[in-house]
Amino acid sequence: MRSDSEADYTTYVAARLPALHRAAYLLCGGDKDRADDVVQVTITKLYRSWKRASRADNVDAYVHRMLVRTYIDEKRRLWSRVWLLPPGDDASAGAGAEGAAEPYTTIDDRGVVVAALRKLPPRQRAVLVLRFLLDRPVEEVAEILGCSVGTVKSQTSRGLAALRAMLPDHPETIGTRGHV
Template sequence: MPDGSEEDYVDYVSARIPALRRLAYLLTSDAHRADDLVQQTITTLYVKWRRARAADNLDAYVRTMLVRTFLDEKRLAWARVRLFREMPEPPPFFDGGSEDRQVVRAALRRVPRRQQAVLVLRFYYDLSVEEVAAMLGCTAGTVKSQTSRGLATLRRLLGEHDFADFTADAVPGRRGS
């Protein structure tokens, strides 16, 4: 970028990486996949920087890019490839009252991608129906129906979960009360 806008790009991306990683992690529930998603987004942003920096709300523009990259990832052939000889160990359990959060995140991973994106944007990012609709390129009615279906699926999944699994005796490294 000969016009000096590369410095603007670097400054913007450096300042926004933490927020982009948070959103990507909420969507993927996997730190490595979140990093890949952010990397893909900021690479695309670099290519489209001249047009992007002219946007009225650059943060919303970049969040939209990230969410759409997440939604499109499922359609790409490489997303279906698993390079494991055997299943990896589950992520470590972190004590400290986060059991409910982990249960909700696990259930959220089982919700269809589009509904998952709508739920994360509506309830974690507190965006309005109209903002989510603009970000996903759909109608407000679609966002509402996806929210309703996603919440119904979450309720069903959380209803199936036995919260007794998280007793003090069942949690590794945690002493009984």
Template sequence: MRAETQAAYVDYVSARLPALHRAAYLLCAGDAHRADDLVQITITRLYQHWKRAARSDNLDAYVHRMLVHTLIDEKRLAWARVHLTERPADLPAPAGGEVHGQVEDRSRLVQVLRTLPPRQRAVLVMRFLLDRPVEEVAETLRCSVGTVKSQSSRGLETLRGMLSRIEEH
């Protein structure tokens, strides 16, 4: 890769890395280690295909599509189903003011997202947390626009119900 092409890649990845980590974290239902792996694989593949990706009309959409496809590909591998140890319990958020409330809200959201089926979770993350249009989500997940809309509706209904039950307790 030529120096200016590599510099463009490094600039893009450096700027977008936090957003990619957030998206991967939510797609992986709050599993930070798996999200890190997902991002690493995605940016490695992006490096391999940078010339083609850089010509894309919407580079962010292209990379998010790569992220979702990497997750789907990873789930197909047999080793992805092996859990060597139990998942450690989440640590409680530190007490104190507004930040505490935001951490609790985020923790509740991630807890509920974990319970959703993978496709519903992917649709909700892409639509509402990554702010992607319905058509792009459908193309990324290789399904119809109607499927994205119905999965969004069902997922939001489930989220609302579970969050209200959590708030009641």
């Protein structure tokens, strides 16, 4: 990679890293270590394909697509289901990626929301994170996940209904922009 292109890559990743960590943390159901792995693999893939990625009409959408696909690929791998140690209580991890902006303004206990997201099927979790936390339009989410717009809408509806049932004290915030 040429030095000017490498500088562009470094600048882009440095600016987007907190948001990538936050999205991966939520996709991984609050598992900070797994989220770190997903982000690391994603930015490594991005480095290898930076020339193509930097020419994309929407680089952020391109990278989010890479992040979600990396998450799905990691989820499919058998070794990702093996725990060397018993899983800890991730609710104590709380805020997710260091330095990440706080997206919740009316729900005080972020751990409750992350725990609720963790209970959703991976596809619903991915749809909700992309739609509401990354503020991506339905069509773009469909493209990222490789499914139809109707599937995104139905997964969004089911995911929001499940979250509302799990978080009955906060139904007004579930499904608003910036809030899952």
